[in-house]
Amino acid sequence: MLKQISQSFLRPTARCVSASSRVRFMSASPWADYEMAPFDPIIGLNEEYSKDDFPQKVIVGVGAYRDGNGKPYVLPCVREAEKKMMEQNLDMEYSGIAGDAKFVELALKFGYGKDSKPLGENRIQGVQALSGTGGLRVMGELLRKHGHTHIYVPNPTWGNHIPIFVNSGLEVRKYRYYDAKNSDLDFDGMITDIKEMPTGSTVLLHACAHNPTGMDPTLEQWKELSDIIKTKKLLPFFDCAYQGFASGDANIDAASVRMFVEDGHLLAMVQSFSKNFGLYGHRVGTLSVVGESEAEAKRVQSQLKTVIRPMYSNPPRHGARIVSTILSDPKLTQDFLIQCKEMADRIHTMRGLLRSNLEQAGSTHNWEHITRQIGMFAYSGLSKDQVLEMRHKHHVYCTADGRISMAGVTSGNVDYIAQAIHAVSK
Numbered sequence: 421m422l423k424q425i426s427q428s429f430l431r432p433t434a435r436c437v438s439a440s441s442r443v444r445f446m447s448a449s450p451w452a453d454y455e456m457a458p459f460d461p462i463i464g465l466n467e468e469y470s471k472d473d474f475p476q477k478v479i480v481g482v483g484a485y486r487d488g489n490g491k492p493y494v495l496p497c498v499r500e501a502e503k504k505m506m507e508q509n510l511d512m513e514y515s516g517i518a519g520d521a522k523f524v525e526l527a528l529k530f531g532y533g534k535d536s537k538p539l540g541e542n543r544i545q546g547v548q549a550l551s552g553t554g555g556l557r558v559m560g561e562l563l564r565k566h567g568h569t570h571i572y573v574p575n576p577t578w579g580n581h582i583p584i585f586v587n588s589g590l591e592v593r594k595y596r597y598y599d600a601k602n603s604d605l606d607f608d609g610m611i612t613d614i615k616e617m618p619t620g621s622t623v624l625l626h627a628c629a630h631n632p633t634g635m636d637p638t639l640e641q642w643k644e645l646s647d648i649i650k651t652k653k654l655l656p657f658f659d660c661a662y663q664g665f666a667s668g669d670a671n672i673d674a675a676s677v678r679m680f681v682e683d684g685h686l687l688a689m690v691q692s693f694s695k696n697f698g699l700y701g702h703r704v705g706t707l708s709v710v711g712e713s714e715a716e717a718k719r720v721q722s723q724l725k726t727v728i729r730p731m732y733s734n735p736p737r738h739g740a741r742i743v744s745t746i747l748s749d750p751k752l753t754q755d756f757l758i759q760c761k762e763m764a765d766r767i768h769t770m771r772g773l774l775r776s777n778l779e780q781a782g783s784t785h786n787w788e789h790i791t792r793q794i795g796m797f798a799y800s801g802l803s804k805d806q807v808l809e810m811r812h813k814h815h816v817y818c819t820a821d822g823r824i825s826m827a828g829v830t831s832g833n834v835d836y837i838a839q840a841i842h843a844v845s846k
């Protein structure tokens with residue numbers, strides 16, 4: 421059959437053209453029916469921005485850290501680790517399906533805490549993942565394969581969560597998270613919705629620095645969430661994409677996950693090392709589960725491998741080696757903590773500057789939420805029309821939901837951005 425199709429494909433005839441669509445396909449290009457897909461709402465912004473030749477244009481779309489001059493930044497500890505790796509003349513063999521075991525071990529200690537009881541009991545098992553996105557996708561597949569039909573995500577959430585889980589074959593349901601009117605966490609709405617979730621449902625939680633709102637529950641609120649999620653017998657699934665990057669302290673940023681683990685939850689977590697270690701393009705992350713016993717956690721890990729093997733076989737080595745070189749060396753770990761905090765501090769300073777520049781520009785709106793939010797983004801509250809006006813009239817590019825990547829704000833462009841925001845929101 422395959423042979424027949426390929427032969428007719430090689431010999432298109434005029435008669436074929438007027439027959440069925442299959443024949444039409446054979447007579448023309450096999451790609452003729454493929455439509456141009458829409459731009460990705462976040463990554464696609466870069467393309468629009470690159471075509472703009474306005475000299476003062478600014479992009480604050482994609483969540484990637486920029487230094488004080490607006491340039492991509494590589495942490496000095498990462499450079500140092502690479503030097504050490506070069507000296508070792510490492511091979512470039514395939515990794516195992518679960519990736520670099522040493523990296524996974526160190527990454528889990530970093531996430532769950534080196535004194536984590538279940539980690540010491542080997543009840544936490546994980547795999548290396550293609551950063552946060554890859555870990556989320558593998559988890560989506562695992563859940564679907566094991567009978568889950570749906571997953572709950574906060575509303576709003578990181579734009580890619582929804583297609584990741586839909587493509588995994590799950591129905592994506594939303595729970596209330598944000599009160600746009602008051603630019604605050606809608607904790608009551610969140611609790612009410614969680615209480616109504618069917619037992620056994622998976623609930624995705626942003627471990628810290630919620631994307632896009634930058635608004636996290638307080639520790640007391642996390643405790644309440646932990647109790648309710650336990651009573652309801654839900655499966656908490658933490659997306660930990662900003663550990664260390666949010667507050668500047670990796671332990672503080674992991675407090676929600678660690679509290680849930682201490683409360684006895686059996687849960688899953690995906691870790692990304694894109695932002696905190698600045699390893700965006702190296703795709704470094706983990707996916708792990710806390711089980712009731714070592715044997716149980718290992719069974720889940722073995723199932724993760726059956727998802728990974730036919731999907732991409734095994735993960736890349738370089739970035740994982742960088743992280744394990746840093747986390748296994750006390751001096752490099754210390755350097756990392758300082759450098760990660762410097763990034764968080766710069767963003768924090770820019771939040772203050774953006775707010776004060778807006779106030780100085782004469783804006784009468786309340787911009788207090790910009791300094792109350794944490795992490796990479798300011799969820800400005802600008803409407804889609806205001807965002808488009810800012811893009812087309814002022815050449816300032818943020819996502820359609822009004823999310824501004826604070827990592828792209830510098831002392832050189834903050835005034836220009838504030839003026840643009842003020843102009844469209846008067």
Ligand SMILES: Cc1ncc(COP(=O)(O)O)c(C=O)c1O
Pocket residue numbers: 483550551552553554578626631659661692693694700705
């Ligand atoms: C909440 C959240 N999860 C996961 C990711 C995935 O990032 P990566 O695939 O680079 O680790 C992001 C990136 O912006 C994010 O904000």
